[in-house]
Amino acid sequence: MRMVAEADEDLVEIVLLSLEVSLSAVAIAAVIGMPLGAWLTMYRFPGRRVVIALLNSFMGMPPVVLGLVVYLLLSRAGPLGQYGLLFTPQAMVFAQTLLVLPIIAALTRQTLDDLHRDYDEQFRSYRIGPLPGTFILIREGRYSLATALLAGFGRASAEVGAVMIVGGNINHVTRVMTTTIAMETSKGDFSLALGLGIVLLTIVISINALVLLLQSREKLA
């Protein structure tokens, strides 16, 4: 624990990279996943239920499987090999985005769907179209939607299977908290691994607390 307290440069670098990678993944997944969730709520089309079932299933995708798929995609021998993205932070963001996207899309749809049931009649009587309707639902469901983003961030920052495979745990380049914990455990250095685990937990708890704080301030305002 003392080793963690004496936060050296390497450790700070690892923590910052972890945050950058996972937050980027959540941001990209939110930009794609939230409109997708809203679209699934507001529009009925054939196959909609299949898409929803698929999204719900992919929420449980094992990170290591996804990591392997992304590895094969990004490998020089794979279809996206020409870009040389394997073993870069970008590859890790890519993998985590795919991991988090179903969670954000599915939870967004769930949230908006529940609200839509209550608002549907009003929308009809006031002749509110799907697009303005979506914004009303998003405004009403913003706390649940923030929780969906947090769930995504929790999943991204906690997973090790995907980033280990596509990032390679390269020192100073793709070494994040979870891969460091796995590596230190394999070196038998349990105290350092546990210390890093505590850092990881603290960060996740802090971010959750921050969002709670913002929410309560907003409710008061």
Add this chain to the structure above:
Amino acid sequence: MKRPCAGICRVAAVIFLLAAGAWTSAQERFITVASTTSTENSGLFDVLLPRFREQTGIGVRVVAVGTGKAIRMASSGDADVLLVHHRPSEEKFVAEGHGVERLDVMYNDFVIVGPDADPADVAGRGVSAALGNIAAAGAVFASRGDESGTHRKERALWKAAGVEPAGAWYRETGSGMGATLNVASGIGGYALTDRATWLKFANKGDLEILVEGDAVLFNQYGVILVSPERHAHVKAADGQAFIDWLTSDPGQEAIDAYRLEGRQAFFANAARR
């Protein structure tokens, strides 16, 4: 007028700013080296790579996996240089046209570790006798089981001992050296490990070195440039610079000078050119 989503928008803004940071990290000149966990975990690269970078300006990104996986990585062109420790596999890699040339870099040795109570009575014996005793006693043996250089070496040693390792006492972990040592330490089993990983391993428990010094435990590391003819994107010049430096006097002296727990961990033995 108060914006309805001020709080959420602020959080979103922070997230996007942080996200932007991940994409703007400076592009540097670097090569990718596929290597083994033993060299990475020993801390050797932490000493060698900054020195090489200082002298040449080339960064080295090491992906540390088992030898089997490292070779597969290099075969599909995902590395510029291969630095591993299983000579037959390395020669096959070059013969198949994936690599340019295989060069010796350094060696150390394997050791057999086990519980200090030594239930199979292997302490101080030769490797074949020790393995024979472990099998005969049915004492637990933790094997890598991951096609790594150490695993391939281990299988060759069982073969030489005339024993087919199978049964409840033979546990294949399918994971890295450290993880396998954690298993051996946890269940009081025997294991074959390279000395560098062992020296650095912090969870020894009641394990100790029981067999060492047998000539068959020699552990040679070789370095190969991935063929730029096979993979056009391979950074041949920078990769070759790394290989030249490793096998030159400054590189070889740096390897010899590296100490782990007060002991020399690797012995440089490149053919001087």
